[in-house]
Amino acid sequence: MSSEIDSIKARVEGVLPGIRKDLEDLVRIESVSADPARAGEVQRSAEAVAELFRAEKFDSVEIVSAEGGAPAVIAHKAGRAGAPTVLLYAHHDVQPENDHAEWDSPPFEPTERGDRLYARGAADDKAGIAAHLGALRVYGDDLPVNVTMFIEGEEEVGSETLPALLKEHQDKLAADVIVIADSGNWDIGVPALTTSLRGLVRADVTVRTLTHAVHSGMWGGLVPDSLMTLSRLIATLHDDAGNVAVKGLHSGPAADVEYPEERLRAESGANPGIEWIGEGPIVERLWTKPSLSITGLDAPKVEGASNTLVASARAKISMRIAPGDTTANAVQCLRSHLEAHVPWGAELTFTVVDTGEATQIEATGPAYDAARAAFTTAWDGTEPVDMGVGGSIPFIAEFLEAFPQASVLVTGVEDPDTRAHGANEGLHLAEFERVVLAEALLLHNLGALTER
Template sequence: MSLDIRARVQHLLPGIRRDLEDLVRIESVSADPTRAGEVRRSAEAVAALLRAEGFDTVDVVSARDDGRAPAVIAHKAGPAGAPTVLLYAHHDVQPENDRAEWDSPPFEPTERDGRLYARGAADDKAGIAAHLGAVRVFGDDLPVSVILFVEGEEEVGSDTLPELLRVHRDRLQADVIVIADSANWDIGVPALTTSLRGLVRADVEVRTLTHAVHSGMWGGLVPDALIALSRLIASFHDDAGDVAVEGLHRGPAADVEYPEERLRAESGANPGVEWIGTGSAVERLWTKPSLSVTGLDAPAVDGASNTLVPSARAKVSLRIAPGDTAANAVACLRRHCEQHVPWGAELGFTVVDTGEATAIEATGPAYDAARAAFTDAWDGTAPVDMGVGGSIPFIAEFLETFPDASVLVTGVEDPDTRAHGANEGLHLAEFERVVLAEALLLRNLAQR
């Protein structure tokens, strides 16, 4: 049967790729209000594919009054008594940013050296195509009942996902949930994602003056806000580079080797740059907090006047470890800023957004079925249980809404996918294995 499924995937793959390329050409950038029509067109295109695939019901839904951020919910029945599997992906994509940085047009899929390059080619329209391909393998003889749920605002925070899950809870109820929005460990090495860090973003502002003043007349007595903010930022880490904010959770990570040369290549770190923090590389990336400054509001160097800066602001991005909560992290970061802002400066602290960390207990029949399917699809290479340093906050929503379901986090990406960046690319040979693995998973779930 495995050989039959493998041959079927190989036969169907050209058509699956054509469907993926058609989806990629739609500029469904959810962060761009001027392309709201493209996001709607993307949802309708997904719905059309599912109707053509013979799904029993297909609906485009939205939790917004204006109909924006459309999602697609579709059902296809399997045998009576078979388990129900929900397959999740999202059809919205990140902005392409500076098109000059792309080696080919960002919304025209282009193959080079075994990769398909385009915005959304991997994240996450390939997830949609993988689900579609796995269902297509079985035609009208699905071994399980399938729900396909394709979201339309994941790239802007999934704000209405909780409402969608609440309103359509009965339609989305499943025994197993497969979320195809993560990555594999390496080319040729599959993975199940079992932990993800959460996120707290905050704007931190420091004010020392009511207005700018002459640096010669007042410097040496009155602190400028940029120096004060710099000292506050410096307090975020100790001398080893570990996050120095007290009260944040830290935990152990899986015993996975992340070779130095691979870390250098994949991170883009300069040869002379030293790693920060203590513990294993995967602990620092997966199960310990990290804190970064991702933006600054301060006078530009070019054209700066010779005055003391009255206020300065930084956007702080705190990744929180599995086992922590966003509420605790916000409280800890706020308290740290209040205690470390220097020289009596006025502090402003505004939470921008938060997302919960996720830890999945990846045991039981569904996970056994997945590991067997992945091992088969990758010709005997068993999947790695990996963590992810980034955040997919909506996974916590699924875990909370459907506590009895087994949630499997899979994906089509690899270490060189460059999701969210220029030249995002899908490794085509790995994509074939992903489609095969999901088809084998559906079969295995029916058998178990």
């Protein structure tokens, strides 16, 4: 067995230069799915991915899309007879690069500095595609498992048409094991399997106290202005300790993982004197308890504001819900809370913007054992952490619903300093090599399950 692992390691080292070049070529394509002006680039990105699979002599490669959706790539390559089928997921669309001045190098020109490769999509998630390809190239035409590639093109805009794609192509996408390469590892040198993700409810809340603005001197002291009213309503959403005060939301325990204070402050960007909100273990507050943030306000600017009572004000609420809860319950709880607490008889309008279900994975069984063994070997004896993610990847819940019999493994190439959606997104190159090795070993281990 040791000689076989050594052989796989050597082959990974051999394919890395070519995989690095392919990754850099993909990164140069500005596949920003949120920008209608770059829809052609998203299409070009899908075509480039499809061509990579054709070069690997996949049995079938096709570019598909649901009505109104972005192009995705589905490809299949047969492995050994009787072997399980493994679906490898990643996405080829990327986040907008935003202000180029905030980048230390051009966002779509891959640039190596220190131990990282910097560019938009260098990690999230074109490195996921590259990692899958690297693992497959290790085996050439002698795959230990049957492989289906599913590379989505609209993950960064919410995967709106993914349910339709899964339904339309369910037979092609059916698998025994699904590997989703869109998460990350606990730290540099410490691998992880993501086993829980919070869900999302975003809503716009408007309060109106007046039919039109009026003079603050004439009517102040009698008529409540909407900004004060909205502020009081927002203040009811948390208790004095900072816990979410909306009744009826679910909370649960988190994995027993220590999150050191120094690391927490560095990664969160919190000011030195800031106090944390909420109660309970840090990882529970981040992963398995609800959170509620105000991410936007519509109100007059301070500069140039007149002496008038503002008639209406609006806030955007971003609520993360714990694994085990549902968006239907969370929406009802939030709506009921706001309706019960809006002060002074103000008119309240509550509009749901979007939702995404939480995910809880029972990471037990042969496929997960195979993954943990592969990760431990790739990271030189360091066992993977079962970690949660405070953010939301709603499509994972859709995979679990579409393929309830499959073992779903959520992993990826990111680390705490990847800066996936910000300026200077970067891929840690040594960790990327470990990810490729881990996936190659995982395919080997999964193939070996049928030989027992």
